[in-house]
Amino acid sequence: MSRLAYVGVLVFVLVGTAWLEVLLRARVYARWRRLLVVLVPVVVVFSTWDLYAIACGHWTFDITRTTGVVFPGGLPLDEVLFFVVVPIASLLTLEAVRAVTCWEVGDEPAGSCVDGVRRDDS
């Protein structure tokens, strides 16, 4: 049970944000290839930071409350999953804000949602 403590937090984040994809049409999972393009460098960069911090002793983990799967360098699987789950949640939030408000983010296709006004429903 306690082995699921860290993963439980991650599941809470995934479940807590899933409705944004469905009910607000955030369409982050729907754009899974674009999501992968984002996640690969983010996981690499932040896992590197984490490995450095672990090597320097900045922080340590209570392994008994993680899955127990640890990558070389002492990086728990749970921590790597954190760098997948939190970015997904942040993108779902950004796209949900855009879906509701039509505030621009900077990649708007021509004739779509612009400056707080929905010009079509594409």
Added chain:
Amino acid sequence: MTYTQLAVLGVVVVVVLDWFVFRTRLVRRRAFWASYAIVVFFQLVTNGVLTGLRIVRYDGSVIVGSSTPADSAPAFLGDGRIAFAPFEDLLFGFALVVLTQVLWVWAGRRGVQRTPYAGPPRIAMPGAAVDRPVPGSDAQGRRA
């Protein structure tokens, strides 16, 4: 480098990436700050669980506050901590969120699944955008 130094550096790096390198300039957009305000609230909750339960423990020599105690929860507020977590974690989280969103917008601009575009919501939401105004009447449809 200490965690404090790295966390500040992380924020500087992602803002430079956002403004000068990828030129996404999310930090000037209200959509970014609205989403960040939501994310940071939940970061305080989830990170508070991870640090308050001492699943992650910090060395006091590399943060502004002191080390996570061996046998009790750290300070909830104060001693360099906010909701049990070192304030440095807020900078770490900001860097994580900004890098993610910069790459997302950049990929979209480069044509990687720019569509299907977000919205419209299936449910009514407060503060929602005006739907499909008559073309050319943008002054009417615009929200304050």
